[in-house]
Amino acid sequence: MTDCDLCGRAIPTVIPVRAIRPLLKFAYPNGVWKGLCETCLDSAQKTHLTVDKNQNSCRKNRCALCGDKTGVFPVKLQIPDFSKGVVKKDVYVCKKCLKAVDEAYIGYKREQIEQKHAHH
Numbered sequence: 001m002t003d004c005d006l007c008g009r010a011i012p013t014v015i016p017v018r019a020i021r022p023l024l025k026f027a028y029p030n031g032v033w034k035g036l037c038e039t040c041l042d043s044a045q046k047t048h049l050t051v052d053k054n055q056n057s058c059r060k061n062r063c064a065l066c067g068d069k070t071g072v073f074p075v076k077l078q079i080p081d082f083s084k085g086v087v088k089k090d091v092y093v094c095k096k097c098l099k100a101v102d103e104a105y106i107g108y109k110r111e112q113i114e115q116k117h118a119h120h
Helices: 036-052 095-119
Strands: 013-018 032-036 072-081 085-094
Touching: 013 095, 032 036, 032 072, 036 072, 036 095, 085 095
Parallel strands: none
Antiparallel strands: 013 032, 072 085
């Protein structure tokens, strides 16, 4: 079991997203892998699609994936809670990480389609 890096949900497998951490760029120039559950990947993908080049970003928070303080955008999450069912919360993700989420989302969906065709 592993945990989603955004919502903390424990699931058997996560979807890998490459985040370029500014503080670790000399040690890991190709980035570090963060794992997202499918729900968080979908939420971050929706944010990526709605972010416009002219849209102002929030500068008071850090990116939840890479820790960078550049402009971040809110990603709406649904975090499972035993007492309340689901808690809705915003986390903030920078534009570079949203682009990495988009790449991971496309690869994940392509892989699902290929698996469907392989079973038929």
